Amino acid sequence: MRILLSRGSGSARGLLLRGAAGGCLPAALAEEELGDSRRREWRKREGVVVIMGATGTGKSKLSVDVAGRFPAEVINSDKIQIYRGLDITTNKIPIAERRGVPHHLLGELDPAAGELQPVGFRSLAGAVVAGIAGRGRVPVVAGGSNSYIHALMVDPYIAGENPFTGAPARSLLRYPCCMLWVSVDSEVLAEHLDRRVDEMLDSGMVEELKGYFAGEGLDAAEWHPGLGKAIGVPEFREHLRRGTAASYGGALAAIKRNTRRLAAEQVRKIERLVEMGWPLQMVDATAAVAARLAGGDLTAAAAWESGVLEPSLRAVERFLHEYASAQN
Numbered sequence: 655m656r657i658l659l660s661r662g663s664g665s666a667r668g669l670l671l672r673g674a675a676g677g678c679l680p681a682a683l684a685e686e687e688l689g690d691s692r693r694r695e696w697r698k699r700e701g702v703v704v705i706m707g708a709t710g711t712g713k714s715k716l717s718v719d720v721a722g723r724f725p726a727e728v729i730n731s732d733k734i735q736i737y738r739g740l741d742i743t744t745n746k747i748p749i750a751e752r753r754g755v756p757h758h759l760l761g762e763l764d765p766a767a768g769e770l771q772p773v774g775f776r777s778l779a780g781a782v783v784a785g786i787a788g789r790g791r792v793p794v795v796a797g798g799s800n801s802y803i804h805a806l807m808v809d810p811y812i813a814g815e816n817p818f819t820g821a822p823a824r825s826l827l828r829y830p831c832c833m834l835w836v837s838v839d840s841e842v843l844a845e846h847l848d849r850r851v852d853e854m855l856d857s858g859m860v861e862e863l864k865g866y867f868a869g870e871g872l873d874a875a876e877w878h879p880g881l882g883k884a885i886g887v888p889e890f891r892e893h894l895r896r897g898t899a900a901s902y903g904g905a906l907a908a909i910k911r912n913t914r915r916l917a918a919e920q921v922r923k924i925e926r927l928v929e930m931g932w933p934l935q936m937v938d939a940t941a942a943v944a945a946r947l948a949g950g951d952l953t954a955a956a957a958w959e960s961g962v963l964e965p966s967l968r969a970v971e972r973f974l975h976e977y978a979s980a981q982n
Contacts, residue, residue, distance in 0.1 A: 698981065699828070700786075700787035700793065700829055700830075701787070701829065701832075702792075702794075702807075702830070703792060703833075703973070704794075704796075704803060704834065705717050705836065706800065706803060706833065706836070706924055706934065707835055707837060707838075707920070708798065708837075708917035708918075708921050709798050709847070710843060710846055710847045710913075710917065710943075711836040711837065711838045711943075712942070712962065713796045713798065713836055714751075714796060716834070716836060716963070716966060717796035718751065718753055720966060720967065721794055722753060722755070723970075724970060724971075725790065726786075726791055726793070727758065727791050728752075728755055728756065728760075728794045728796055729757075729759055729779055729782050729783065729786075729793055729794065730759045730760040730796065731775070731795050731796060731799055731802045731803050732797035732799050733770065734881065734883065734884045735760055735761065736759050736760070736761070736762065736770060736775075737761065737765040737880050738762065738763065738764060739765060740863070740866055740881060740886075740887070741862075742857050743859055743862055743866075743886040743887065745854065747760075758782045759779060763880070765878040765880060765881035768879060769883075772804070772811075772813075773805060773811070773813040773814075775806065776806050779795070780806065783829070792974065798916075800920060800927065801818075801923075804817050806828070807827050807828050808825045808827065809827065810825070811828075817926070817930070818922075818923050822929040824931045825930070827932070830977055832969055832970050833934045834936075834966050834969060835924055835934040835936045835937070836937055836939050836962065837921075837936050837939065838938075838940050839944075840918070840921075842943050843917055845947055846946070846947055847910065848913075848914075850913075851906070851910050854886075855906070863894075866887075867891065885912050885913055886909050889905040889908040889909050889912070890905050892904075892905065935965075937961065937965050939962045940961075941961050942954050942955075942957040942958040942962060944957075945957050
């Protein structure tokens with residue numbers, strides 16, 4: 655294993671660990687340090703592909719693209735998209751864009767059942783991983799909730815512990831895995847996120863939220879503690895209470911501002927995981943996103959293919975080859 659230096663060796667981005675075969679070793683430990691019995695046991699666990707990144711970077715698209723090349727199924731790891739309802743507001747990938755790829759834990763939970771904590775996600779997603787692997791397919795975990803991904807992947811997991819504060823705590827990883835980090839330059843991403851909010855509004859986000867509040871009441875977030883935290887719900891609740899042009903403009907500005915803040919926080923947490931020894935492999939989607947902003951769909955598609963999809967497929971293929979060899 656070697657250290658890939660990127661954007662300055664003093665930053666978390668400069669500590670991306672890349673295995674020679676594109677696979678994933680236990681965080682902070684060389685495999686030989688486990689001992690023969692533990693190493694054999696760890697190698698027999700389900701192999702998992704994990705796709706991480708800030709909101710709007712293309713994680714969902716990449717997960718479907720990967721599943722189109724390998725026998726795979728996608729497990730959603732977004733803590734808001736896991737609930738039923740508000741598909742536009744929560745930006746769930748439309749059924750048509752899933753291209754027939756099975757998706758799990760996407761819009762499946764009743765929002766009135768309470769907020770799913772990371773320990774609960776670990777249990778649910780772990781069972782789904784086992785089921786997918788049992789069918790001879792590859793589990794692809796994709797989503798922006800890094801607390802969920804951390805809970806699923808570390809071994810052991812301590813419920814209630816916040817891994818994103820204090821000194822970085824290194825631990826073993828639960829599964830052999832290939833971890834991909836879809837990254838976009840912060841300024842380019844901010845512009846893209848603002849435009850995405852406008853596109854969501856054009857797609858019927860306001861009407862969707864009006865219908866949600868009409869059915870559940872303006873205090874719906876109080877009994878929907880998970881879904882009620884979706885960006886757009888609290889902002890438009892205040893607008894619907896006032897119903898003025900000024901309150902609409904304020905809600906729109908708040909949604910854009912809070913989405914940009916969410917993206918920055920997600921990147922901070924991913925960098926924290928890198929500091930903890932997680933072997934993420936970065937793929938840069940900046941050129942693809944910038945081309946889309948410029949209106950060049952063909953250029954964006956080509957940039958995605960060369961800058962994101964091709965290196966991701968190579969990494970996954972290397973990992974699966976390494977994983978299959980380890981099973982023998």
